[in-house]
Amino acid sequence: xxxxxxxxxxxxxxxHKVDKVACIGTGTIGGAWVAHxxxxxxxxxxxDKSADTQGRLRQSIETLxxxxxxxxxxxxSSIEKLTLSxxxxxxxxxxxxxxxxxxxxxTLKIETLSLIDALASRQAVIASSxxxxxxxxxxxxxxxxxxxxxxxxxxxxxxIPLVEVVPGEKTDNATVDWAMSFxxxxxxxxxxxxxxxxxxxxxxxxxxLWNEALHMVAAGEASVADIDRAVAEGPGxxxxxxxxxxxxxxxxxxxxxxxxxEKKSAAVRYDPYSRLAPPLFDKKLINALVEGCEEQAHGxxxxxxxxxxxxFLIELLRLKEQMLK
Amino acid sequence: xxxxxxxxxxxxxxxHKVDKVACIGTGTIGGAWVAHxxxxxxxxxxxDKSADTQGRLRQSIETLxxxxxxxxxxxxSSIEKLTLSxxxxxxxxxxxxxxxxxxxxxTLKIETLSLIDALASRQAVIASSxxxxxxxxxxxxxxxxxxxxxxxxxxxxxxIPLVEVVPGEKTDNATVDWAMSFxxxxxxxxxxxxxxxxxxxxxxxxxxLWNEALHMVAAGEASVADIDRAVAEGPGxxxxxxxxxxxxxxxxxxxxxxxxxEKKSAAVRYDPYSRLAPPLFDKKLINALVEGCEEQAHGxxxxxxxxxxxxFLIELLRLKEQMLK
Numbered sequence: 001x002x003x004x005x006x007x008x009x010x011x012x013x014x015x016h017k018v019d020k021v022a023c024i025g026t027g028t029i030g031g032a033w034v035a036h037x038x039x040x041x042x043x044x045x046x047x048d049k050s051a052d053t054q055g056r057l058r059q060s061i062e063t064l065x066x067x068x069x070x071x072x073x074x075x076x077s078s079i080e081k082l083t084l085s086x087x088x089x090x091x092x093x094x095x096x097x098x099x100x101x102x103x104x105x106x107t108l109k110i111e112t113l114s115l116i117d118a119l120a121s122r123q124a125v126i127a128s129s130x131x132x133x134x135x136x137x138x139x140x141x142x143x144x145x146x147x148x149x150x151x152x153x154x155x156x157x158x159x160i161p162l163v164e165v166v167p168g169e170k171t172d173n174a175t176v177d178w179a180m181s182f183x184x185x186x187x188x189x190x191x192x193x194x195x196x197x198x199x200x201x202x203x204x205x206x207x208x209l210w211n212e213a214l215h216m217v218a219a220g221e222a223s224v225a226d227i228d229r230a231v232a233e234g235p236g237x238x239x240x241x242x243x244x245x246x247x248x249x250x251x252x253x254x255x256x257x258x259x260x261x262e263k264k265s266a267a268v269r270y271d272p273y274s275r276l277a278p279p280l281f282d283k284k285l286i287n288a289l290v291e292g293c294e295e296q297a298h299g300x301x302x303x304x305x306x307x308x309x310x311x312f313l314i315e316l317l318r319l320k321e322q323m324l325k
Numbered sequence: 326x327x328x329x330x331x332x333x334x335x336x337x338x339x340x341h342k343v344d345k346v347a348c349i350g351t352g353t354i355g356g357a358w359v360a361h362x363x364x365x366x367x368x369x370x371x372x373d374k375s376a377d378t379q380g381r382l383r384q385s386i387e388t389l390x391x392x393x394x395x396x397x398x399x400x401x402s403s404i405e406k407l408t409l410s411x412x413x414x415x416x417x418x419x420x421x422x423x424x425x426x427x428x429x430x431x432t433l434k435i436e437t438l439s440l441i442d443a444l445a446s447r448q449a450v451i452a453s454s455x456x457x458x459x460x461x462x463x464x465x466x467x468x469x470x471x472x473x474x475x476x477x478x479x480x481x482x483x484x485i486p487l488v489e490v491v492p493g494e495k496t497d498n499a500t501v502d503w504a505m506s507f508x509x510x511x512x513x514x515x516x517x518x519x520x521x522x523x524x525x526x527x528x529x530x531x532x533x534l535w536n537e538a539l540h541m542v543a544a545g546e547a548s549v550a551d552i553d554r555a556v557a558e559g560p561g562x563x564x565x566x567x568x569x570x571x572x573x574x575x576x577x578x579x580x581x582x583x584x585x586x587e588k589k590s591a592a593v594r595y596d597p598y599s600r601l602a603p604p605l606f607d608k609k610l611i612n613a614l615v616e617g618c619e620e621q622a623h624g625x626x627x628x629x630x631x632x633x634x635x636x637f638l639i640e641l642l643r644l645k646e647q648m649l650k
Contacts, residue, residue, distance in 0.1 A: 156635065159642065162558040189554055191554050201555040202555045205555065206572075208533050208601055212529060212530055213569050213570065215604050221518060221519045221526075222518045223617055223620075224613055225620045227526055227569070228568025228571050229568060230487055231527070231530060231568035233514035234485060234486075235479070239561030239564050240557065240641060241557055241645065243552060244553065248535065274529055274530075274533035277536065279536075279540050279544075292550045296550050319640050320565070323640065
């Protein structure tokens with residue numbers, strides 16, 4: 001099994017050499033995946049079990065095309081590279097990557113993934129757009145579950161770069177690595193989460209923020225509109241460039257996140273700012289923060305990162321002013 | 326008292342007619358306030374009890390000027406409009422607005438505010454940059470505490486529009502309204518929070534998000550760098566334009582936030598996405614959400630708002646690509 005698996009992995013094309021993908025399920029999310037892959041120059045085979053849904057796809061891609069042009073088309077991208085496949089089998093023929101986006105129903109997901117698994121070529125990687133299910137539960141009927149993985153996009157898929165990659169219990173590490181590389185070479189920003197984290201990463205963080213906001217509203221501490229403005233005219237501007245830890249890395253001065261957490265520790269650790277208490281700031285957590293910020297800094301000093309961020313903010317603020325007037 | 330207060334209020338200049346302000350305390354935050362007001366064309370009287378700190382101010386404003394130019398200068402703005410006042414008394418003479426930004430120490434804040442209160446003209450509004458104290462505690466030594474208010478900026482002050490306005494127990498409503506209008510006409514985006522909310526609005530929300538992120542890191546659910554990327558390449562892009570509730574208003578389809586909460590209620594209310602449970606979604610909270618989103622929508626449909634947001638995202642993504650390459 002280990003050997004077979006290795007052979008299969010070896011036979012997989014390199015992620016950046018893939019030029020053809022299958023999109024199974026072409027509703028709102030699946031159709032937006034089709035748009036993403038076409039924009040990036042791939043040949044796309046699309047199939048939906050509803051002939052109606054599949055029939056509307058070309059028209060909706062045509063409507064979307066000016067938006068894709070505005071986002072920037074890869075060389076060679078064309079609506080002509082979209083094939084509406086007459087059957088699931090023909091859609092899957094000879095593709096190395098399959099994005100499944102059928103309706104969010106566990107029975108349907110299990111059934112669809114097992115069908116794709118049975119029909120797709122042996123080395124193909126199969127990703128599911130599910131926004132909440134665990135691949136461990138969805139891969140149960142697959143003969144080759146090791147090549148199935150969650151690839152959860154953010155909508156609009158052709159616009160927001162984030163895709164969350166989550167393995168199931170039986171998923172190979174090689175599959176995760178391949179999927180991460182493939183998404184990155186398709187112009188996405190993939191991140192990895194552990195199986196069993198309900199809501200993956202971004203929805204969990206979104207909800208944490210919103211829950212705190214809702215508690216403020218319920219307690220009469222601030223209005224919905226003022227809370228929204230406080231985000232969009234404050235920290236939200238920074239979060240468009242740097243995530244929460246890197247933001248505090250820049251707030252820590254030359255010593256970065258270590259100084260932020262260590263020296264300002266009393267305030268950071270114990271101030272009851274949020275209704276959710278932080279975890280214990282032990283050595284392990286502090287190390288993870290320092291390493292995570294260094295990984296993103298690519299050797300740049302806090303000062304250099306701050307200068308870049310400020311240059312970004314100037315342009316972002318100009319842009320907002322233009323767009324909102 | 327009521328009459329006196331009304332007369333005082335009537336004698337206040339209209340917020341948009343103010344052309345001269347005093348900045349007391351000219352360290353990092355105070356100096357950045359000076360930069361903000363100069364950029365917006367105000368005459369600024371600056372004073373710091375440290376002659377050294379005050380002495381460095383002009384140089385640091387000169388260094389900052391190209392950044393202020395890039396952000397856009399108001400007609401008539403000039404470094405020449407900065408006066409380094411020889412005394413607190415002369416700095417306060419004949420100004421309608423005072424921004425206090427001395428070191429974050431309660432005793433110093435109480436003392437400084439009471440001095441400003443004694444020396445400033447009777448109708449002047451006095452705002453404190455404090456990032457955490459309650460004005461109720463800081464205004465105790467003032468003879469006229471009704472015209473004191475928290476005006477907490479986000480740094481860099483001359484760049485990030487947000488300012489949080491928080492009254493103390495003895496602050497007049499008229500003072501809050503005047504300060505909100507004044508900040509808005511100075512190019513800031515003011516929001517109002519209730520007294521006693523430690524961390525006001527934005528820091529509380531930032532910390533809620535970060536605490537959830539830290540719990541994920543501590544539990545080994547995702548890496549610091551992947552969590553940061555998940556924000557900056559996902560919801561963070563939207564938060565640069567729309568806050569958390571308006572974001573879900575757009576996710577609710579034509580029915581907006583009401584449909585999002587009511588129809589998807591099961592998922593929104595009970596999914597254990599975040600470690601902080603949301604408050605009870607009762608009628609009052611739902612009404613507050615609907616009204617808060619309508620207030621921000623200015624009569625625009627969800628479709629129209631979504632189109633605008635997408636146009637913003639296209640430009641924002643282009644900008645990020647340019648800045649990061």
